Amino acid sequence: xxxxxxxxxxxxxxxxxxxxxxxxxxxxxxxxxxxxxxxxxxxxxxxxxxxxxxxxxxxxxxxxxxxxxxxxxxxxxxxxxxxxxxxxxxxxxxxxxxxxxxxxxxxxxxxxxxxxxxxxxxxxxxxxxxxxxxxxxxxxxxxxxxxxxxxxxxxxxxxxxxxxxxxxxxxxxxxxxxxxxxxxxxxxxxxxxxxxxxxxxxxxxxxxxxxxxxxxxxxxxxxxxxxxxxxxxxxxxxxxxxxxxxxxxxxxxxx
Numbered sequence: 001x002x003x004x005x006x007x008x009x010x011x012x013x014x015x016x017x018x019x020x021x022x023x024x025x026x027x028x029x030x031x032x033x034x035x036x037x038x039x040x041x042x043x044x045x046x047x048x049x050x051x052x053x054x055x056x057x058x059x060x061x062x063x064x065x066x067x068x069x070x071x072x073x074x075x076x077x078x079x080x081x082x083x084x085x086x087x088x089x090x091x092x093x094x095x096x097x098x099x100x101x102x103x104x105x106x107x108x109x110x111x112x113x114x115x116x117x118x119x120x121x122x123x124x125x126x127x128x129x130x131x132x133x134x135x136x137x138x139x140x141x142x143x144x145x146x147x148x149x150x151x152x153x154x155x156x157x158x159x160x161x162x163x164x165x166x167x168x169x170x171x172x173x174x175x176x177x178x179x180x181x182x183x184x185x186x187x188x189x190x191x192x193x194x195x196x197x198x199x200x201x202x203x204x205x206x207x208x209x210x211x212x213x214x215x216x217x218x219x220x221x222x223x224x225x226x227x228x229x230x231x232x233x234x235x236x237x238x239x240x241x242x243x244x245x246x247x248x249x250x251x252x253x254x255x
Contacts, residue, residue: 018078020233024071027226031067047215050207055172056215059165063219066161070226073155077233080151084121084241087111091248099129120150121241128245144242152234158227162220169216176209 038044047056087109091097095112108115108122109129116122124147131143180202 018075018082020081020229021071021074021078023229024074024226027222028067028071031222047211050204051172051211052204053172053175053208053212055168055175055208055212059168059172059212059215059219062161062165062168063223066158066223067226070155070158070223070230073230074226074233077151077230077237080119080121081233081237083117083119084237084244087116087121087125088244090114090116097125097129097248099126120147121237123147123150124241125245144238147241148234148238151238152231155227155230155234158223158230162224162227165216165220165223167216169213169220172212172216173209176205176207176212179205179208181205 035044051057087097090111093112095114098110100108100110100115108118109126110116124143127143127146183202183205
């Protein structure tokens with residue numbers, strides 16, 4: 001998580017602030033195109049019709065819901081980054097960084113004469129200023145933990161969802177094998193018609209097993225990729241905020 005202080009100083013305001021949201025848009029475009037190509041070869045229709053248990057549809061519904069949530073979190077992190085860039089831009093112009101309102105750490109900060117919108121960076125810096133003004137000394141380390149929780153805590157459950165998609169795929173695999181075994185157990189004779197019926201039932205169970213496993217693995221991998229990008233974006237933003245706080249002379253700019 002080491003970030004060069006020189007790079008922090010030369011970073012332009014709002015430069016690449018919406019990088020993580022742009023990544024989500026790019027991946028979304030690739031997914032839509034991949035689904036369109038797959039449908040041209042009837043892959044999507046085959047998956048839906050081949051899974052009589054509809055476990056694949058359940059996995060797909062969970063994936064779509066969480067993918068939309070990833071987009072919301074990406075936009076939120078991008079907005080947080082842009083608001084922090086605005087704070088950096090104000091202090092770089094020589095504006096004073098001070099508490100707003102009644103010196104409460106929850107009231108946010110003001111850069112010069114401009115009150116900054118509510119943000120995780122603003123709340124963290126306001127807490128530092130509040131501690132500096134009322135307690136003095138070094139701020140508690142728990143403030144960094146609180147900042148990390150604000151930036152990444154809301155999307156950490158995504159890793160549970162990624163594991164859940166794999167487990168649902170494995171559940172479909174088990175159901176598929178049960179269907180196959182049930183077909184074998186229901187066979188009372190082994191004439192040509194019975195064997196044909198047996199093969200049809202076994203192939204149906206095999207389709208359920210393979211299709212649900214495929215859908216679970218693919219959706220889990222795609223979601224894991226973007227949750228990893230979200231975690232990395234949150235870590236980078238937290239690092240920039242903490243480094244900015246360490247090099248900023250709060251004592252000279254406090255209210």
